[in-house]
Amino acid sequence: MISFSGKVKKELSGNADGARHCLIAETAGILCFGAKADGRDSEGPGAVFQTESSPAARKCFTLFKKTFNIVAVIRTGQRVNRSAGKLITVMTEQADTGKMLAACRLERKGSCFVPAARADDSMILRRECCRRAFLRGAFLAAGSMSDPNGKGYQFELVSPTEEAAEDARAVIASFGINARINVRKKSFVVYVKDGTDVVTLLGAMGASGALMDMENIRIVKEMRNNVNRGLNCDMANINKTVAAAARHTDDINYIMQHGEFESLPAQLKETARLRLLNPEATLSDLGEMLEPPVGKSGVNHRLDKISRIAEDLRKKSGEITEGSR
Ligand SMILES: [Zn+2]
Incomplete structure (x- = not known):
């Protein structure tokens, strides 16, 4: 069965018809949150994006092609373990990667890519449409969401660098939401736990189908709680x-x-x-x-x-x- 995260990614991967500035911002989100510099190339890095999500891999390939006319190489590996999906690798050569990094205003930091300027002064995150696109890319590369049918709500982006995590937090803040960052092992986890905030984020990313699913689930849960509360109240009165x-x-x-x-x-x-x-x-x-x-x-x-x-x-x-x- 496809997880709620999987559904969101599938929905986000659907559309790649935005303006060029948005396509660049979305690519930047994917590169910062999900790609690694391939160190084997002495003249500069190629970019390697690995994911278990085929919609994310497909979107990455499409963005590279549409925005930069780069044809990436795709390899599908073996299943990492029984519960996981197959690991899909999307790779670009170093010359192409340099072109992309320049357009996305990213630079290399160790084996990762980070924005050259902080979100507040970043050219690529100046427009609201582009901030939405950046979040979309980040979520496709490194996002997950708890199933809203379960207890509580959680939206998170696992960033390999503090810079990208801080930028995501600033972008999320521009939609009026206070995200927190938690350092987990070597990752920086940007997370939001409030149900209403998570719904707003789904909207900001353009996942309107997931947004409606989640709202319906929230309404049903709310009604169920009210009924239970009412029944408990009646029982207490009867007992008295x-x-x-x-x-x-x-x-x-x-x-x-x-x-x-x-x-x-x-x-x-x-x-x-x-x-x-x-x-x-x-x-x-x-x-x-x-x-x-x-x-x-x-x-x-x-x-x-x-x-x-x-x-x-x-x-x-x-x-x-x-x-x-
Ligand atoms: Zn834009």
């Missing part, structure tokens, strides 16, 4: 009513057993009888059975009186001492 009725019944029986029932005032006697005869009835129900009818609080008041009388009797007979009830 049952417990109170049982306590009153005990008290009335106690008074009867001690021969004091007949000496109760007529109103209390009538209320007590109805309580014993209708163990399931609520206080309002009992009130309506009385002649003349009495409100819920009136019934409660009478039953309280009965309980106090029973309590006094218990104290007198020494069954309870002050404060034990």
Whole structure:
């Protein structure tokens, strides 16, 4: 079964018809987050992008071709392990790579590619359309999302460099969202956990199908929570009513057993009888059975009186001492 992340990537890989500036920004996202410089070439690096996502590999190939007229070499390797997909490698030669890096304003840092300028002054991230495209590229190369059906929400981009992570955070901030960065092993993980923020990010990247799926899931979850909350509330009330009725019944029986029932005032006697005869009835129900009818609080008041009388009797007979009830 395809994961939610997989669905998002498939959707993001679909469209490569943007303006040239956007195609460049998206390529920059892929190169910074997913590509490595191939060190074997002494004259300069080739770029190697490896992924288990075939939509991401396809998009990378298309971007290289459409934007720079570079025909990359694609190799499909063996499955890394049983759960993983096959590793797909997209490679470019060093001369082509140099052309791409210049257009994307990237430079080499160790075996990685990083933006030559920080996001705030970056030419390629100046336009909003291009910031969206950069995020799209970053997500295709190194993004993942938890299944919104599960507990909580998590959107993350795993960056090999601090520079790219900081740029992604700045780009995400430009959409009004506060992303955090967590250093995990040798990676910099840019993440967002708030459901509404994740939805906004899906929108920013242009994954409108995934956005709608997630919103539907969120609505269903919300409704389910409300129903559960309501049921719990009802159950708590029912339990309270049952417990109170049982306590009153005990008290009335106690008074009867001690021969004091007949000496109760007529109103209390009538209320007590109805309580014993209708163990399931609520206080309002009992009130309506009385002649003349009495409100819920009136019934409660009478039953309280009965309980106090029973309590006094218990104290007198020494069954309870002050404060034990
Ligand atoms: Zn653009």
